Amino acid sequence: MSNDVATIVINGLVNGCIYALIGVGFVVIFRATGVVSFAQGAFMVLGAEIFASLVNDGLSTGPAAILAAGGAFIFGGLVYWLAFSRLTGAEAFITSVATVGLGILVEAGVLLIWGPAIIVIPQLFSYQVHHVVGQLGFSNIDLFAMAVTVAVFAVVLFGLHRTPVGLRMRAVANNPRLAVFTGVNVLVTSTLAWAIAGLTAALAGIVYLVGTQPDPGSIYALGLAAFPAILLGGFDSIPGTLVGGIIIGLVQATVAVYVGGAWQDVVAYGVLLAVLLLRPQGMFGSPQVARL
Amino acid sequence: MTGGGKVPGREGERPTMTVPAAQGSPATENATVAGRGSGDVGDDQAFWRSKTTIGAAVYLVAVVAVLFGGSQFTLYEGTLIATYGIVTVAQDWIFGRAGLVSLGPAAIMAVGAFTTARLSTEGWGVFPVPLLISFVFGGVIGLLIGIPGLRFRGLYLMLTTLALQFIISFAAEQYQGVNREAGFTVTPPSWGSLQLANPQPLFLISVILLGLVLLGLSGIHGGAPGRAWNAIRQNETAASVLGINLVRWKLAAFIGSSAVIAAAGSVYAYQIGQVQYTTFSLDLSLTLVVMVFIGGVGTLIGPIIGAVGVVLLPQGIQEISNLFSGMPSVSGWLQLNEGIVADGIYGLLLLLLLIFERGGLVAVGQRLGRGAVAAGRLAVRASAPRIRRTNARNP
Numbered sequence: 001m002s003n004d005v006a007t008i009v010i011n012g013l014v015n016g017c018i019y020a021l022i023g024v025g026f027v028v029i030f031r032a033t034g035v036v037s038f039a040q041g042a043f044m045v046l047g048a049e050i051f052a053s054l055v056n057d058g059l060s061t062g063p064a065a066i067l068a069a070g071g072a073f074i075f076g077g078l079v080y081w082l083a084f085s086r087l088t089g090a091e092a093f094i095t096s097v098a099t100v101g102l103g104i105l106v107e108a109g110v111l112l113i114w115g116p117a118i119i120v121i122p123q124l125f126s127y128q129v130h131h132v133v134g135q136l137g138f139s140n141i142d143l144f145a146m147a148v149t150v151a152v153f154a155v156v157l158f159g160l161h162r163t164p165v166g167l168r169m170r171a172v173a174n175n176p177r178l179a180v181f182t183g184v185n186v187l188v189t190s191t192l193a194w195a196i197a198g199l200t201a202a203l204a205g206i207v208y209l210v211g212t213q214p215d216p217g218s219i220y221a222l223g224l225a226a227f228p229a230i231l232l233g234g235f236d237s238i239p240g241t242l243v244g245g246i247i248i249g250l251v252q253a254t255v256a257v258y259v260g261g262a263w264q265d266v267v268a269y270g271v272l273l274a275v276l277l278l279r280p281q282g283m284f285g286s287p288q289v290a291r292l
Numbered sequence: 293m294t295g296g297g298k299v300p301g302r303e304g305e306r307p308t309m310t311v312p313a314a315q316g317s318p319a320t321e322n323a324t325v326a327g328r329g330s331g332d333v334g335d336d337q338a339f340w341r342s343k344t345t346i347g348a349a350v351y352l353v354a355v356v357a358v359l360f361g362g363s364q365f366t367l368y369e370g371t372l373i374a375t376y377g378i379v380t381v382a383q384d385w386i387f388g389r390a391g392l393v394s395l396g397p398a399a400i401m402a403v404g405a406f407t408t409a410r411l412s413t414e415g416w417g418v419f420p421v422p423l424l425i426s427f428v429f430g431g432v433i434g435l436l437i438g439i440p441g442l443r444f445r446g447l448y449l450m451l452t453t454l455a456l457q458f459i460i461s462f463a464a465e466q467y468q469g470v471n472r473e474a475g476f477t478v479t480p481p482s483w484g485s486l487q488l489a490n491p492q493p494l495f496l497i498s499v500i501l502l503g504l505v506l507l508g509l510s511g512i513h514g515g516a517p518g519r520a521w522n523a524i525r526q527n528e529t530a531a532s533v534l535g536i537n538l539v540r541w542k543l544a545a546f547i548g549s550s551a552v553i554a555a556a557g558s559v560y561a562y563q564i565g566q567v568q569y570t571t572f573s574l575d576l577s578l579t580l581v582v583m584v585f586i587g588g589v590g591t592l593i594g595p596i597i598g599a600v601g602v603v604l605l606p607q608g609i610q611e612i613s614n615l616f617s618g619m620p621s622v623s624g625w626l627q628l629n630e631g632i633v634a635d636g637i638y639g640l641l642l643l644l645l646l647i648f649e650r651g652g653l654v655a656v657g658q659r660l661g662r663g664a665v666a667a668g669r670l671a672v673r674a675s676a677p678r679i680r681r682t683n684a685r686n687p
Binding site: 102108231262 | 387444
């Protein structure tokens with residue numbers, strides 16, 4: 001395998017995993033409460049900053065990640081409980097604008113606490129590459145990103161389809177009114193959905209932080225950059241997000257190698273426009289989403 | 293109209309039906325006001341009492357005060373408020389009137405700004421010409437957004453306009469990268485010896501443009517087009533059954549608002565003097581969208597209040613930090629984080645308003661006004677019967 005192809009596959013898979021991690025929370029929120037969240041980036045920044053300060057205080061990677069993700073879990077739940085549960089029944093656009101406000105608020109809070117500088121953490125994983133085939137090899141950082149993604153998707157999919165809580169969440173997603181009549185506590189279920197979204201977004205932020213050491217602003221922007229991947233997979237499909245994320249990641253990596261890094265964002269949004277025109281429900285989404 | 297059922301959860305079946313009452317009432321109120329202002333001019337009393345006349349008078353007084361009493365800095369901020377005000381009023385045309393969605397006002401401003409910057413250095417740079425060409429280009433961009441806008445609603449339209457923001461921003465970056473790395477310098481406009489980019493003439497240009505936009509829109513929203521958009525916003529199917537041409541009116545809203553926003557971008561280019569793609573970021577777009585909702589969707593004054601807020605809030609924080617001059621740590625912290633604190637306030641205010649009063653600050657003001665009137669009446673009533681009662685008992 002040539003060097004270029006190897007670069008494309010590695011970068012595509014790793015970036016695709018991050019998109020998928022951002023997207024899974026987005027889809028969980030959208031299914032449970034119908035809210036199109038522009039605030040995923042804010043949860044990512046929050047998780048990354050908590051993780052960085054814990055690691056810098058000497059905590060090891062595992063516990064720090066668990067604590068940071070746990071913090072974002074509680075915060076996500078609180079956000080729904082206190083604010084977004086009161087916006088139930090509002091137009092989709094109103095709730096989306098509210099998530100923009102939430103994003104601005106959380107971002108401002110994070111910047112006031114931790115400052116706008118680049119988030120510095122000690123190197124947690126080695127850059128040493130384990131070769132698989134020819135030039136294709138993954139460093140420990142890449143493997144960490146993919147392992148977290150696989151674990152999150154496995155847990156979320158298992159939880160949704162094989163546990164009573166997941167059954168309730170799917171019931172709410174399918175028909176909230178009917179779910180109430182069968183005795184499901186919609187408020188608790190929706191709060192849980194937002195908490196899960198906070199947790200997965202925080203993990204996405206941590207994975208991104210470990211790989212690149214970015215500043216808070218660029219993590220926040222990444223939350224919006226995941227929209228093409230989410231739409232390609234289908235707005236209400238969790239496995240679709242993984243597939244869409246990896247496809248967008250690979251497309252962007254290909255463009256970065258053969259055309260130039262500056263074209264990455266615009267190509268992703270070009271794909272988004274093409275999907276909107278040709279197949280608005282995405283690859284795995286249900287057709288009725290297209291009627292929104 | 294109830295916003296939704298008691299069931300928390302998705303209300304996705306009929307998104308167009310759920311027009312919150314708080315959002316609807318200022319719109320209709322404003323429409324009648326505009327109708328009164330333009331329709332009953334013959335009646336002297338109605339003319340002098342109409343909100344349009346009062347609004348115009350207040351606007352003129354404010355403009356004259358800033359023009360003659362304001363420092364250079366005040367004039368600069370006044371110009372900025374007027375420019376952003378044009379954009380927010382045009383954004384409200386999309387959200388609050390036609391019930392459509394657009395997340396890329398900064399991108400459309402960029403179209404006007406780059407057009408102006410480029411033309412100002414060429415032979416076409418005589419003052420109103422770049423502004424008018426920007427206006428036309430903005431309309432063309434509006435048509436381009438409008439065509440997918442005919443197919444999509446809500447979420448999908450939102451993503452289309454988000455994509456547009458990224459694509460225009462990228463195109464501007466490429467254009468700037470190929471031609472000039474540091475951005476385009478705008479040649480200051482002049483009429484003979486009169487330098488139009490000086491603070492006072494530029495302020496006049498911006499407030500005249502805003503005045504024209506406000507006057508034009510209050511007429512349009514109060515007339516047949518306003519009723520057509522109102523019907524489309526509340527129920528598209530019903531509107532089309534009533535014989536409203538959806539294609540025509542939706543395209544008209546996109547084209548009109550984009551043209552106006554691009555014209556504002558042109559004025560903005562003259563003001564900042566150096567046009568760079570980084571200025572017209574997604575952040576600016578989202579701020580301009582948020583401002584409309586904070587001020588009050590579906591009104592003309594609401595978006596203006598939003599524009600005033602976006603310009604003056606950082607300055608207000610500066611003033612507050614001066615109050616804490618006794619405590620250097622507090623004032624220093626406030627000054628250092630002025631922009632971030634302002635952002636936090638916008639975010640919090642937007643969330644609170646969307647939860648408790650979807651009509652924005654305008655509706656809060658109206659509510660406070662009504663509350664004050666009611667409290668006044670209550671006080672009068674509470675004092676009056678007591679006197680009568682004592683009289684009745686002790687004849």
